Amino acid sequence: MTAAGSVTRADLADSVHREIGLSRTESADLVEQVLEQVSVSLVAGQNVKISSFGSFVLREKGLRVGRNPKTGVEVPIEPRTVLTFRPSQLLREAINQD
Structure with a gap:
């Protein structure tokens, strides 16, 4: 590490x-x-699932309106694909063990 x-x-x-x-x-x-x-x-x-580890999931986000935090001007945010990771229950439990 x-x-x-x-x-x-x-x-x-x-x-x-x-x-x-x-x-x-x-x-x-x-x-x-x-x-x-x-x-x-x-x-x-394709989504990728690794047993006992987790899943890499692709998700489509549609067109939406965002706001410039400095100026407050609304700006369209284009549709896009985002990648998320969802840990398995086993991994989640291992991470949260005290």
């Missing part, structure tokens, strides 16, 4: 190397392949 508390691709590859015993190169390739497949699926418009 980095100093900022984020897990990087290198951290994931290192964990795969330690836990499974693949070479560092194979571990890095495996992590890249998994992340690439998740990305390709999302770009294709």
Whole structure:
């Protein structure tokens, strides 16, 4: 884990190397392949569900009116697709354990 508390691709590859015993190169390739497949699926418009972890869900947001906080002028916000993450119940419980 980095100093900022984020897990990087290198951290994931290192964990795969330690836990499974693949070479560092194979571990890095495996992590890249998994992340690439998740990305390709999302770009294709498919939601991604990883059992016991959570779901990456694409959601369509319609045209709406926003407001510039400094000037108060109303501005149209174009329709777009947003990506959300919904943790599984197991992950939610693990995070909230005291």
